[in-house]
Amino acid sequence: MDRLHWFPQPFPDESLYSLAVRYHRLSSNDSYRRTSQELFGAYSRTCGSILPCCLGALSQRLASAYSVEHLIDRFTLLPLYEPFLNDTKSKAARIAMTGTDGTGLKMSLGLTASGFLKHASFRYCERCVEEDIQNCGSAYWHRIHQAMGTCICPLHGEVLCGTMFPDGTDWRCMLFPAEAAGSPVMRAPDSSAAVIGEMQFWGLEHPADVQNLLTGNFLQHRLDEMGFLKAGRVREQVLRSFLTPRLLCSPRANEFQELSCSWDWVLGVVRPRGAVVQPLKFYFLCWLLEADLEHLKSFHPRADASSGEAARGNDTRPLIEDGEIEARREAFSSSKNAKCHDKPGYQWLYRHDKEWLAQYVSAHPFIRVRRGLVDWHARDAALAQDLLIARDQILSTQGKPKKVTRAALSRKVARSHDFLRVPDKFPISTLLMKDILESDHDHQVRKIRWAVRHYLLSERSAISVVYRLAGIRLSHVTDEEVLGILSTV
Template identity: 65%
Template sequence: MERLLVFPRSFPDESLYSLAVRYHRLTANDSYRQTSQELFGTYSRTCGSILPCCLHGLSKRLAGFYSLAELIDCFTLLPLYQPFLDDAAYEGAKAAMAGNRGTGLKMSLGITASRFLKHASFRYCESCVQDDTQRYGVAYWHRIHLSPGTCVCPHHGEVLRSLTFPHSSDWRCMLLPGESVGTPVMDSYGATAAGTVAEMQLWGLEHPSSVGELLNGGLLKHRMAELGFFKSGRIREKIFRPFLMERLKHGPSTNEFQEITYSCDWVLRMLHPRGSIVQPLKFYLLCWLLELGLCELQSFRPLAKAGNEYVPRRNNTNKTLDDAELESHRSAFLSCSNSKCHDKLGYQWLYRHDREWLNEYVTSHPFLRARESLIDWEARDTALARDLLIANEQIMSMSGKPKKITRSSLVRQIGQTHDFLRRPYKFPKSILLMNGLLESDHDHQIRKVRWAVKHFLLSERCATSVVFRHAGIRKSHMTEAEILNILSTV
């Protein structure tokens, strides 16, 4: 494996793509393909991504100047996602970035499902371009500017600009910020909120372990409890939703924020993730919605750093209780007429002082909630049976060739769905009546032959085949005697 003899010195918060562009110009290569082969040993299609791959080959070519972990932590956006991933997902992402194939990487991190990718672009800050050119002699791509949801520069507070590559090309033309036309990614409305989110994302990118402590310490629930939206382990959704909707009106309404600011349902799903990966943008935007800023995130200290273990309230178990006092509270509890244990007199006292006896009582006296039916099924059954009789008469009196009376024809005639057929125990009279109304093939053919004889004026001299042809019968379920009897009675 060839070793790279030259490689540019990295700048603060520089992305891997920016290093590749500067290497491309340093070596004066003709195309990105040549640059990719020299850097990664293969044609990498992810060099311009926020989560590039083929990093193991690059680390080897640098002869240990940058380890694989340093390349991932210092030049990609994976540290931004690290606090929201479990160990298996994080190790899997690192393995994908080290290898030559990154298929499914963004999907596994929930980025594809978030629909943020369709708003992704190469963004830069004009003030950063000027400062970097003056300080380092060249502008470069900042990682934080490329992160989903960063529309305002966290250093200068300016709205970022999206670079348009010339001649409908893409990032493989190897440009640096400001070298092509750039358009603002959003208007000034909501820039304050976007700037706060950008500052928190920059801090989260640089301090993933601190963000992990916030998540483990229950920052969001702690803040919701302070605002009165979280009580007794439950979210007070009736007052929480209006608060969120009012705050969202003042939030950014363009780019990635379009996917999440139209509704607050994602907030409740994020508070109960159920195994899904939380996107960093959603976490930091929720922090802003809860009136949290970077200072509050940095100063937050969880009450119990040892873990998320539940610490129960201390009971007065050491207190010596008089038998008479116990008996009086038990008697008052038993004599109470309320059916619910929690509503009985003295429940709280027994819970604190005589919990073992209370548990035995609750176990032996389970509360069975009486559920009254809100639907009068008998009345429905009677009405349905009446409708079935009317439908049967309507089908029998239809003009033209007789129509067979089946379940489907009856249901279509009464204008109801087949739902009552799936619940026969709710409609016993209707089901019994319907079974009696259904017409067999034999009875249906009898009606069709009578109709054909009357409609076409057939006589006894007609052959059976002629009668069947006029009646539309292919396979007979009738006897010759029955046909002759019908012909003779007309």
Template identity: 30%
Template sequence: MLHWFPTPYPDELLYSVLARYHVRSGNTSPKMTTEELFGKRTVRSVWDLPANLNALLKNTGDYWNAEQLIFNYTMYPYYAAFLLPLQAKQVKLAMMNDEGSTIHTRIGMAASNVKLKENFWVCSNCIKEDMETYGETYWRRIHQCPGVFFCPQHEIELEETIAPVRDYNQHEYIVATPSVNRRKIDVSELKKDEVQLLKKISQSSYTLLTMNYLQKGNNSLRNKFLELLKQNEYATPNGRVKRERLYHSFNVKFSTRCLELLQSTVEFDETDWLTMIFQKHRKSFHPIRHLLVMSFLDTDLNHIFDKNEYHPFGKGPWLCLNAICSDYRKRVVKDLRITLDYDTRKPVGTFQCDCGFIYSRKGPDRNEEDKFRIGTIKEYGHVWKQKLTTAVNEGKTLTEIAREFQADRATIKKYADKLQLNVPWKAPKIVTKIVQDSIEDLEKQLQLRKEKWLEIQELYPEKSKTELRKLVPDVYAFLYRNDRDWLNDFSPIKNKIQTPNHRVDWKKRDEELLALLKQAVQNWDFDAEKPTRITATSLGKKINKLSVFEKKSEKLPESMNFISKVSEDLVAFQKRRVEFCIKKLKEEGEPIIEWQIYRKAGLRSDVSNEVKRFISLKVTQYESPNNK
């Protein structure tokens, strides 16, 4: 048993500890040191995942226990987090025993395209602090991780030394010194977002080394990824990955230069790692690639491994975004309710301040700017209304109030009218709506829709109640809400008829579905507050036939051709939102100006140039004398 042993430093490699022991022992041969440490001379000096640890523990006595040694001073936790449970267990056993030759094969490193660093890497600031604190420096685990080019503690570029991780002498231990020759990597040509990605990878790699994550089941990690793919519309509800959309978005988010640095470029191929990582895991994938997928899906290690609660909007308190509140943009909001969007399954946060201001937005927050974003204002609150009253009484103009309250003029008009304030401007146009307290109007509307419901039955006597509902969904919904008993009494009765088992006439089915699709497109966004995008998925959901289109698309050529023609890409949908917005502004008598269109249509300033030109053209058209 050894009479003394160096005290390990934070995040120090076991290899580095053994190298310091070798120097201080005064041994002239590394094999002498190996024999003292392991009881035999044949053990190789492996820097990342060493074996024969039981023998080392036996010689160091009670200085360490096995778990502490493996998780705190080797690279095991970096790889084990993404191994299948049985794999992780087998690797740990191999490290404890003398099965070092099997370790790198078990974790998939031998066949991986992501190669290890050839030399040891260091941080100049870490070396300086080590010399001031300990009087010596050492090899840190985090600096040797593949893909780590920045120190997570100091956020500066790492430096590559000339000290090889695999010396020509397999038993040699190379000690870290402050004077070791090294060169700093050049990141001057990298863009800001590329540097941020590399820093994020460094931070996540350090978290892997320190948090000791392990998978609970064979496909728990893959299942988490698949659920996030569905939420972000990169997979269908049945779990089929939309590979074209996935690859396109992945290449947009990550530059080729960064993917090359991280040894993780992608190709649209069935055997590509980005395709296979979302399939059942029968092989290992390098941690870098898991971290890239997590960054792409805007999630983190704690969420993936269920270490703590998922915070899609960060931890509270959150910002009050009431422009005239004394706590504007201060972290005072403690009331947050999170729900899931029905269609996208993304989190929707509803924030309520003590001033009464309630707003919501869809998450998760992707950057710092998102915290200042309002999706929908649900309630302006008592403070807002009180200050509006004061502003009107002080004689401020509509423009002054709109600017101060950061609200459009129509909103100011609307609430001034609701508060019955004495204003110098024209009252807003009153749009007639069906409300419960207008009995006479309700009866009139009911009668009109009852007549429509009976009329549609006469036109299509063979159709069932469900089929009629799809033809006139607005009529059905109104009657269902306001006179359900009458609707049940004056609807076709469902007859249970035993039909013989026969093959589906897919040509006829195709014609029927095509008719439903045309009807759905014709009534698209009817009476809607805002437009929705026409896609294959939204059309399928609209007529309640999404599963048919997904499973039997090859048997429905006419329907699929129609869907392909009417489906909107993002640019087309944004243009239609612009036209919808302009129509609303005209109806409300508001000026057609660019910033109003961007705001009303919910468009960001970084939309495509084609959409920007379209907006400018529309504004120019409405500014011409013929449109005034």
């Protein structure tokens, strides 16, 4: 195996591909094939990838000046993904990148399924190019610029350019940034894309901190703070209502268009259930939930009950004054809410005074008041009574008689809703109702009696006049009955 006689000194956040380009150009090699052979001892098809392989061979050629772990951690984007991987997937990814066969690597990290790859490009920041030439003597490819969804340079806040390699070639033409034409990946700088870019950059540089965010359930905590959790469950309707307008304000770049058309992916990030969460989705969701880099940096996971003391040993939170603890305990214990979760300050005490909270909760168990079964019989009897009273009220109404109808009765009794909804539960009332409803005939008789009294009609009055004054158009009474009523006055 040939040792490399020289290798470029890495610049800050430089990608492995960028090191290969600089090696290629400074060695004046005539083809990528030759450069790949020298660096990797083989023709690597993944040198331009964000997750390149053949790193074991490169480490050996560098006489182990850089271990494989170091090459992966400092010059590839695996550290951005690693907090979202379980141990098995993480080890498998490192083994794949050490070896020569990277087949299936992007698939196993969920990149292939994410739909982001089709929007990937070799990106650079024009300001970075200028400054790097000035400070380092050469432009170089920055690792963070190649991360999915990074559209704004975290250092300069400028829109990144995507490289268009000449004449259908690709990264194998080994160009420096801005040597081929580039086009902006979004129209104008966008504060949301900038925030997400900053968070991704921080995540790439601080994978252990991101791991803490995930094990400390940062997103759950954030959802809880914003009132999107109830008893530990996501209030999906409320969350959807909040996210829908915010998704419309997503950065106007292709990767985000994959995410902004629906909110379905959000619950998959909150509850991954074993699937690999794409870093971009995680940081984008943080932005959707109005969190920025400072929120991520200042997050302190809730102490685990079993390792409470150990966790407190490393706790850098400001000390809480005893007075505040007392006030919180007082507000909590004096609340009339029966459920501890609903008492004021539960979340605060859970984080800062868990031991006391646990004692309080165990001393005040929540006893669910089991409501007795509904006594439908009693309700039926009460309703029947109410119906009779209502009937009497209608019959004794002053002025022209009102008809005793089902609607008129229902308006006057309580529980009419139950009565209409579950009539089977009210057998007495149902029978009674049939009995007390007034027929057209009986109602007209009452109207005629009222008209006779009200207008002082006599036997000499014409029947048509009686009908008109009683408000009867279509008669349900006989002439004899009318005459009978007139004669009794």
